[in-house]
Amino acid sequence: EADIYQTPRYLVIGTGKKITLECSQTMGHDKMYWYQQDPGMELHLIHYSYGVNSTEKGDLSSESTVSRIRTEHFPLTLESARPSHTSQYLCASSVNYEQYFGPGTRLTVT
Amino acid sequence: KNQVEQSPQSLIILEGKNCTLQCNYTVSPFSNLRWYKQDTGRGPVSLTIMTFSENTKSNGRYTATLDADTKQSSLHITASQLSDSASYICVVSDRGSTLGRLYFGRGTQLTVWP
Numbered sequence: 660e661a662d663i664y665q666t667p668r669y670l671v672i673g674t675g676k677k678i679t680l681e682c683s684q685t686m687g688h689d690k691m692y693w694y695q696q697d698p699g700m701e702l703h704l705i706h707y708s709y710g711v712n713s714t715e716k717g718d719l720s721s722e723s724t725v726s727r728i729r730t731e732h733f734p735l736t737l738e739s740a741r742p743s744h745t746s747q748y749l750c751a752s753s754v755n756y757e758q759y760f761g762p763g764t765r766l767t768v769t
Numbered sequence: 770k771n772q773v774e775q776s777p778q779s780l781i782i783l784e785g786k787n788c789t790l791q792c793n794y795t796v797s798p799f800s801n802l803r804w805y806k807q808d809t810g811r812g813p814v815s816l817t818i819m820t821f822s823e824n825t826k827s828n829g830r831y832t833a834t835l836d837a838d839t840k841q842s843s844l845h846i847t848a849s850q851l852s853d854s855a856s857y858i859c860v861v862s863d864r865g866s867t868l869g870r871l872y873f874g875r876g877t878q879l880t881v882w883p
Binding site: 663699700701702703704749751756757758759760761762763765 | 773810820875
């Protein structure tokens with residue numbers, strides 16, 4: 660199993676709160692990604708990074724933002740959570756063809 | 770439109786039986802095709818990766834096949850175990866960008882009963 664970690668694993672939060680989902684990897688991978696996944700649906704890319712100080716939006720429009728100040732750390736922030744943000748968020752890193760996924764954060768906004 | 774379609778959507782089999790999951794794709798240009806296993810509440814874990822020149826690849830009891838001409842792939846699971854219960858996701862990558870854009874299927878939900 661890959662060394663990629665996400666915290667928290669589960670989060671229930673009220674509307675309007677600011678939240679940060681943490682993702683870190685110890686493999687030294689330059690490329691990192693955030694995906695959103697709803698039950699029974701495909702993964703959708705919301706953000707990616709090719710390295711430090713590089714971040715890009717993915718295919719699915721998202722109100723979240725990301726930062727990449729250190730190679731190993733790629734946090735995702737929601738400034739004001741809404742019920743429509745309820746989903747599973749998966750972080751991944753990659754080298755060559757291989758993508759390694761974290762365990763995910765299940766976010767519920769009430 | 771680049772798409773990845775998987776069938777069946779869900780499947781129930783008895784422990785010890787074999788099964789085959791299907792993946793059809795329209796992604797072009799094609800770089801590679803991956804099969805992932807995703808346990809409930811966990812991130813996907815890679816099972817196999819096949820490039821254009823490969824038509825079969827095995828990983829233990831999992832064997833993936835690829836027909837790049839018909840744009841079809843299958844994942845065969847032999848002698849199923851209870852721990853095989855999971856969602857199996859087909860993912861296709863194109864060559865169109867440095868990102869190696871990934872196209873995800875919705876997965877086949879496999880349940881193995883004792």
